[in-house]
Amino acid sequence: MHLTPTEAERLTIFTAAELARRYRALGIRLAHPEAVALLADELLTVARLGYDHPAIVSHAGTILTAADVEPGVAHLLRTFSVEVSMAEGTKLVTVFDPIAPGPDDPVPGEVIPAEGEIELNAGRPRTRLTVLNTGDRTIQVRSHAHFFEVNPALSFDRAAAYGLRLDRPSGGGMRFDPGIEKEVDLVPYAGLRRVHGFAGLTGGDLEAERGAALDRARARGYVE
Known part of the structure; x- marks a missing residue:
């Protein structure tokens, strides 16, 4: 028997869908790949039975519920597409929200903050400086950057x-x-207080490097 790539893919989908059906029969909730395989197999089958496009799309919403799948899977299937064989040829069928999420279904990747407020950099002393950009273009400084080593066009007490x-x-x-x-x-670095990289003015323990770092900054025009 010689199978085309499309036929081989169809058998793979069927095999995965049969596993999904077995899990569901045993009361095991389906993971994302298993749910996709079952949906694809069902739609491919009803297309071969002669369902038209609206009927295929309508059928997709009756196959699985939020109770059939692992938490969050319904949100991972906001859209679902499969190429089906119909009397007029191969068509791409796209279904939106084939599994309706449950009321308490978590959204994968969502951030659920703790109650109350969290103080940023609690207990660290703060130093306030006035900074002037003497250059001709905007400069962005990220939160992790050693401020002593930022762009020399920024003028402040280095x-x-x-x-x-x-x-x-x-x-x-x-x-x-x-x-x-x-x-x-500004706040002090915590932890081991070792700084490497950035502009190359500091290369190790901050306390041990202070004098040498200031000398490098003066030599390179960072400090007047």
Whole structure:
């Protein structure tokens, strides 16, 4: 027997769908690949039975419920497409929301914050500096950056910024537009307080590197 790639894929879908049917019969909720296989197999089958496009789409919503699948799977199947063989040829059938999510169904990847407020960088001393962008273009500084080593076009008290970073959440930052002064709050690094990379002014333990880092900054025009 010689099978085309399409025919081989159809047998793979059928095999996975049969596993999904067995799981469902045993009361095992389906994972995302199993739910997809079962939906695809059902739609391919009713298409071969002669259902038209509206009937195929309508049938898709009757196959699985939120109780049949693992939590979150319904939200992962907001759209579902399968190529089916019909009397007039191969057609792509797209179904929206084939599984209606349950009222308490979690959304994969959603952030569920704790109640109350969380203080950012609690207990760390803050240093406020005035920063002026003396350049001709906007400069972005991320929250993790060693502020002592940021773009030399930013004018501020560099020595006071040694060992500090922006008092902003991880992944955040600040924007400095040309010719505009802005006040920033900085906090000390925590942990081992070792800094590498950035502008190459510091290369290790912050306390041990302080003198050498200031010398490098002066030599490279970061500090007047």
